Amino acid sequence: MNVRVLGLPAVATALVGGVLAVQVAYGGGSFEPLRPADPCAARTVVSHSEGIEALTERLVLIAVDRAACRLDVTREAFLLDVADGGTRTDAEIDALREGLHDAVRQMKTDGSLPPASDLVDEALDSADLNGFLEAVIRALPDSAIDAALETDDVLDRAIDDLDLRALLGDLDAQADLEARVEVAVGEAVKDSLVARVQGLV
Amino acid sequence: MRRAVAPLLAVTVALVLADSAVVTLALPDILLHLDTTVSQVAWVLISFNLVLGLVAVPTAWAFTRTQPRILSALGIAVFAGASAWCAVAPSIEVLILARCVQALGGALALLGCLELLVAEYGERRGVAAWVTAGVVGTATGPVVGGLLTEAISWQAIFVVQVPIAVLAVPAALAVRMAPAPTDRHRPALLPNLTLALLSAALTAALFLLVLLLVDGWGRSAATAAITVSVVPLAALAAGPLARLLRPSEGVETAVGCFLVAGGLVGLAIPPSAHLAWTIAPQALVGLGLGLTVDRLTARAMHLRLPRVEHAGWTIGARHVGVMVGLAILTPVFTADLQDAQVPAQEAITSLVLDAPLPAQDKVTLARALGDELTDQRGQVPDLHRAFAAADLAPSSRPAADALERDLDSQLERAATRAFRDSFLLGGALALLALVSSLAGLAAPRVRRAA
Structure with missing residues (x-):
């Protein structure tokens, strides 16, 4: 009687319990997509690029985190929203600009902002300058360039001059933001140097 | 002949x-x-x-x-x-x-x-x-x-x-046919109801699992077919198990419903997209199927005339059950699959941003992935084409390959998550079948007591 009534239920309970226990023990139930990190929490930002590209990548990654934190969304949601196109709100534009300034300040504080002299050659390579002017700038010693130009000043000016609304309205993909900012930074370095040299002359 | x-x-x-x-x-x-x-x-x-x-x-x-x-x-x-x-x-x-x-x-x-x-x-x-x-x-x-x-x-x-x-x-x-008896009996309500609910639950097991394997985890139809063959094989083992333990008919069907419910919960929470994780839950479903469907069908028809009419009720109950299963589960998993796009895209964005690749390669990949995701909206995308088409430096290839594996894993995770509620709903239908089966066990005792 007992075996007839309880035998099969006991075997079934053991089988179901065993299968579910093994699955849960191996992570069943948590096999889910990666959850985006809190943008307000500190994040180590590393770049595998060099020169202005590396500087810009780090700037943008930090800036996007800060902007997302201000807007109370994840950096991924913010970037996907930006990449989707459409009109950007003033709050989004302001958050991103402030984020970029925050990034400059953070990089200056942690000493990861390169001296301006590190960026000169690359900025001149991509610039269409008068040959004489370019030769003069290239001839300047690094110490003279670093004394004349503070990287954070150059970057802050570049960020202020950026037309973020136009830039964000014309992105092909979220990573495009880095490419656009990189161009602006390169331009800013070049323009600052040219202005200084012309001032000296 | x-x-x-x-x-x-x-x-x-x-x-x-x-x-x-x-x-x-x-x-x-x-x-x-x-x-x-x-x-x-x-x-x-x-x-x-x-x-x-x-x-x-x-x-x-x-x-x-x-x-x-x-x-x-x-x-x-x-x-x-x-x-x-x-x-x-x-x-x-x-x-x-x-x-x-x-x-x-x-x-x-x-x-x-x-x-x-x-x-x-x-x-x-x-x-x-x-x-x-x-x-x-x-x-x-x-x-x-x-x-x-x-x-x-x-x-x-x-x-x-x-x-x-x-x-x-x-x-x-x-x-050669003998004339059929002319007696008439009423349809057996509870066995047919249990059969309908169980069929709805089994729809989740067979239909959704096949969709998860092919569309969610990107397996071929042949791989999916071989994988789901666990269900009929396990159903064959139900007979020897029942003969060994000799349960009463009511206990057998109730336990069968419980096994189907347990199997569906197992399918809802695989620890990874490895096919091996579907085998034990499928075996539970197969055992449950083997213990229930034939028993319930036989009980719904037992000594009831005209036999063919009661067989008609069992067929009707099973296929209405399949339809109910499809009607309940399809909108749920379709909506969940739609909802899974956002976390999947965020996970992909996060991994691309943090990938150990030069910024320019990230831009190239992000553009290609964006195109792929846009082209395949509503379906689980095939990201391999984006990686194959991207013009990357040879030194970036190992990192890109690792990123592709990570992104595929994210898609599998998103698809698995999207099917979870439907499998759990299927499990709930099997539990309802269990309740109906237990009610069927109690009913004869009530009548006998009366």
Whole structure:
């Protein structure tokens, strides 16, 4: 009687319990997509690029985190929203600009902002300058360039001059933001140097 | 020839019930070949079950007024003709229409074969052969359909049915029938209700698992077919297990429902997208199927007359159950799949941003991935094309390959998560079947006490 009534239920309970226990023990139930990190929490930002590209990548990654934190969304949601196109709100534009300034300040504080002299050659390579002017700038010693130009000043000016609304309205993909900012930074370095040299002359 | 009659009729029963889910793994091929939409192609599956569920009982009434062997032979012939029509259907509309005709013929064939098998084998053995053939057909349908689709084409599913059905027509006509008794009994409500609820739950197990394997985890139809063959194999083990422990009929069906529910919960929470993690939950579902469907069908028909009418109720209950399962589960998993896009895109964005790649390569990949995601909106995208097309530096390839693996894993995770609620809902349907089964256990005692 007992075996007839309880035998099969006991075997079934053991089988179901065993299968579910093994699955849960191996992570069943948590096999889910990666959850985006809190943008307000500190994040180590590393770049595998060099020169202005590396500087810009780090700037943008930090800036996007800060902007997302201000807007109370994840950096991924913010970037996907930006990449989707459409009109950007003033709050989004302001958050991103402030984020970029925050990034400059953070990089200056942690000493990861390169001296301006590190960026000169690359900025001149991509610039269409008068040959004489370019030769003069290239001839300047690094110490003279670093004394004349503070990287954070150059970057802050570049960020202020950026037309973020136009830039964000014309992105092909979220990573495009880095490419656009990189161009602006390169331009800013070049323009600052040219202005200084012309001032000296 | 005489000895082949009953086996041919049993195979016909298995064929008709296999048709309920035989096209599940062929749907992607049909979608491409007939250039149709996802919602239309689903009707290739839905139409057959809907028509079979609706016409089963009216067809049974027809059998109580006509010569079963003539109607059976006619039904099998219609089924064979409609199967051939399905194979040559030039458009989705024609295929759906042919499937409806196939279900009409199938209903006549199914119920007629019951009467003919009883005439051949006697009441007990005939009903048992009919019930067993139905369970085998239901359980093996997706496996056979998937293998035929992968090995030959989706049309082969229908072509192979034609000669078997054609041979069964003279077999049906060869059966000598005794006059049927004229007594009438009311339908067995609780066994049929349990059967309907369980069929809805089994729809989740077979239909959703196949979708998860093929569309969610990107496996081939053949791999999916071999994987889901665990269900019919485990169903075969149910008989020896029941004989070993000798439970009462009520306990057996209740435990079967519990096993199906447990298996569906297991399918809802795999620890990874490795196929091995589906085997044990499928084995639970298969054991549950083997313990329940034949028992419930036999109980719904036990000593009830006219036999064919009560068989019609069981067929109707099972296929209405399949329809209810599809009606409840499809919108849930479709909406969940839609909702899964956002977390999947965020996970992909996060991994691309943090990938150990130069910024320029990230830009290139982000553009290619964006295009791929846009092109495949509504389906799980194939990211490999984006990686293959991206013009990356050779030194970046190892990191890009690692990123591709990580992104594929994220897609698998998102798809698995999207199917979770549907599997759990299927598990809840199996628990409802358990409640209905327990109510069926209590009912005779109440009557006896009264």
